[in-house]
Amino acid sequence: EAACPPPAGGLSRLWALLATLLAPALILLLRRRLARGKERRDRLRERMGLTGRPRPAGRLIWLHAASVGESLSILPMIDRMMARDAGLHVLLTTATVNAADLLDRRLVGEAWGGRVIHQFVPLDVPRWIGRFLRHWRPDAAALTESELWPNLIEACHRTGVPLALINARLSDRSRDGWRRVPGLARRMLSRFGWIAARSAEDAARLRALGATRMDVPGDLKEAAAPLPADPAQLAGIVDAISGRPVWLAASTHDGEEELIAQADQVIRARHPDLLTVIVPRHPERGAAIAAGLETPPVPRRALGATPGPTDRFWVCDTLGELGLFYRAVPIVFIGNSLPGPGRGGGHNPMEPARLGAALASGPLTDNFTEAFARLGDTIAIVADPAALAEWVDGLLSDPARLAQSRRRAGPVEGDPDLPDRIAARLLAMAGG
Incomplete structure (x- = not known):
């Protein structure tokens, strides 16, 4: 019994x-x-x-x-x-x-x-x-x-x-x-x-x-206002990245930056002056991320550095500034979503969608199933660095496609x- x-x-x-x-x-x-x-x-x-x-x-x-x-x-x-x-x-x-x-x-x-x-x-x-x-x-x-x-x-x-x-x-x-x-x-x-x-x-x-x-x-996160952005800070970021093809990996988690770097290498074959902006979810990891990328020294925003014309990466290891980067960079990958040890669940896609970014995410989005379902096919789901690179390259190579992706993504209004x-x-x- x-x-x-x-x-x-x-x-x-x-x-x-x-x-x-x-x-x-x-x-x-x-x-x-x-x-x-x-x-x-x-x-x-x-x-x-x-x-x-x-x-x-x-x-x-x-x-x-x-x-x-x-x-x-x-x-x-x-x-x-x-x-x-x-x-x-x-x-x-x-x-x-x-x-x-x-x-x-x-x-x-x-x-x-x-x-x-x-x-x-x-x-x-x-x-x-x-x-x-x-x-x-x-x-x-x-x-x-x-x-x-x-x-x-x-x-x-x-x-x-x-x-x-x-x-x-x-x-x-x-x-x-x-x-x-x-x-x-x-x-x-x-x-x-x-x-x-x-x-x-x-x-x-x-x-x-x-x-x-x-x-x-x-969902209170869907009802939130757009993330704030200081106009002077935004102007400085736009000036720092202007004239270059650029994309953003937002809210990345430990180990994900290695996959971002792999995607960067593939995209760079088509866009040699590419700038990859990385905003880690946990800013205290900024120094380790910069040291782990293949092209040190990597400029870090926490140290006041901005990217020069030959810098491949810009690690923006500051807190509460995603509102700036979602406005400044039109192509956004949402982190904590690519397969890997200790990762998965995604992050809130409504924040970049509200600001009209073209969006991609890895397949692991269980923490925001409802939000991803609501946005539907306006978010590209990429399984690995190769698929991520193909998505970024497609938008950088076709401005009309990028503009259409941005229009489809936003604006998003909650209750x-x-x-x-x-x-x-x-x-x-x-x-x-």
């Missing part, structure tokens, strides 16, 4: 116990991340639920967005929340230094930026999450996309913090992983007072794990009212 699985509560307690036992190892992990530049020394304690900042008086809503893309997607929603409640404060947590750096710059330009408090999210250790919640005492909380942390979610439930999952997404791989612990997944998802799925497909995967109290309002609708729902959860 098959053994019965342990009850969901038992699995939840086991998860909490394991996290508690692993806490010393997680501290060592944080120190290793610090040595690699992935944590801030002066704020490392935040990852253990400690802070030196006071809780502001009045209503406080906690929003968690793991990285850069998620953080950008919820800024319009925060804007609507602040407009609806002039006394509101938002506690905004992220898990990456890049997201924190980007928010530091973006919030300065917002009239309500002083009412947003950034913290690094504590790791999913019960004691650390407990410290965090006791200090901040949020009136409501919302996790973004696929941030499912059982101890954090259970702690919010236990302390009476209303909890939402917004722009919720779940890949087939993640769904299959949670199916191995179905009781834990069902218990965790039941703790959410509201789940706002970004697509019908994501909603179906979440329901398969036991999610309820869910609707499908749409402009979506951030306001989600903002209103979260404020209602917080008692307003």
